Amino acid sequence: MFFASDNWAGAHPSINERLSRESTRFAAAYGNSDLDKAVEARFNEIFERDVSVYFVSTGTAANSLSLASIARVGGVAFSHSEAHVIEDECGAPDFFSGMRMVPVEGEDGKMEPAKLSARIAGFPQDSLHHGRAAAVTLTQATETGTIYTLDEIDAITRIAKANGLPVHMDGARFANALVSLDVSPAEMTWKRGIDILSFGGTKNGCWCAEAIVFFNPELAKDFAFIRKRAAQLFSKTRFISAQFDAYLQDGLWLNMxxxxxxxxxxxxxxxxxxxxxxxxxxxxxxxxxxxxxxxxxxxxxxxxxxxxxxxxxxxxxxxxxxxxxxxxxxxxxxxxxxxxxxxxxxxxxx
Ligand SMILES: Cc1ncc(COP(=O)(O)O)c(C=O)c1O
CATH class of the missing domain: 3.90.1150.10 (Aspartate Aminotransferase, domain 1)
Structure with a gap:
C-alpha cells in the first residue's frame, strides 16, 4: 500500500532490462552515442516536429535549467502559487535562472488567467526596481492532481504571448495528464504555444530520466553550455537514453x-x-x-x-x-x- 509518491515505485522491468543490455557495451560518451542520437530523434516523432532534446537527472534540474534558458536580467517568472517550482525546489529555479518566481493564484492548482494578466501588468519592461516580466511556467498535471484542459492552456499561453513571454510546462507527470485528456503530445504542448517542456520519466516507471524539450530551437542555442555549467551533462548519458528508449517503445510510457x-x-x-x-x-x-x-x-x-x-x-x-x-x-x-x-x-x- 505505497501511496506516498510515484517516486517510491521502482523501475519497470523493461526499463531495467534495457539498462542491463546497455551496460554490456562500449559507446561514445557525453550524449554522442548512436543510442543518444536515436532516442533524441524519437522525440521528433512523438512531438510531430523537430525538437531539441537535452537529458538531465531530476525534475528540479529540468525546471530550473528550462527557466535558465529563457532568463532575462532582472526578469521575473510567473507560476501558480502552489507550483513545485516555487514551493518545493529550494529556490533552484531562482538560483539557476537568476530570476525571481512570482506566485499567481487560481482555483484547482491552476493559474487564473485574469490573475496572471494582473500580475504581469505589475512588472512592466521598464520596471527597474521591481523587475520585468520574463517567463510563465505552468504544471501539467498540477500539484493538486488536476489537469489544465487544452482551452485552459490556450488561455495562459495567449496572455503570455500577448506580453512577449515564453512559456514553460513542468511535465513531471506529463504522461498522466496526456492519457487523462486523451490528446497527442503535440496538442498539449507546442500547438497550444508551449515553448519548453520538462518531460518527466522518473515518476512514471524510469529509474532516473528527465528530458528538456525545446519546441523553438532558437531558445536552445546556449543550452548545451547552461546544462554543462550546471553539472548536468552526464558522461554516460546513454543510460538515460536507454531508459527513454524502453520507455517510449511500443507505448510503454502511455500504458504505465x-x-x-x-x-x-x-x-x-x-x-x-x-x-x-x-x-x-x-x-x-x-x-x-x-x-x-x-x-x-x-x-x-x-x-x-x-x-x-x-x-x-x-x-x-x-x-x-x-x-x-x-x-x-x-x-x-x-x-x-x-x-x-x-x-x-x-x-x-x-
Ligand atoms: C510537479 C513536479 N515537478 C517537479 C518535481 C521535481 O522532481 P525531482 O524531485 O526529481 O527534482 C516534482 C517532484 O515531486 C513534481 O511533483
Missing amino acids: ASHANSMADRLRAGIGSLNSTRLAWHTTSNEVFAVLNKASAEAAEAKGAKFYGWPVPTNMPEPVREDETLIRLVTSFATTEEDIDQFLSICSAG
Missing part, C-alpha cells in the same frame, strides 16, 4: 500512465463510496486527495499504508473537521488493485 490513472480512479470510486472517507476535491490524474477520519488513517498506517498528510487549503469545498485529516494518495505503474482494495477495506472498518 494509463494504469496509474486507472488505479487512481479505483481509489477515487472507493473513497467516494465509504462513510468514513470522502474526496477532498476532484482530480483526474494519478493523485488523489482524500479526507479520512483520523481513526481510519491511523488504522491504515498501522497496517503499513504509506501516504502523506496534506495542508488543508483555505478554500476547501467542505471543511475538514477536528476528527478528520487530509491526505494525498499517489498511484503509479506498480500500484495493484489489491493494494487499493486492502486500503479501502481498512478504511471501511475505521
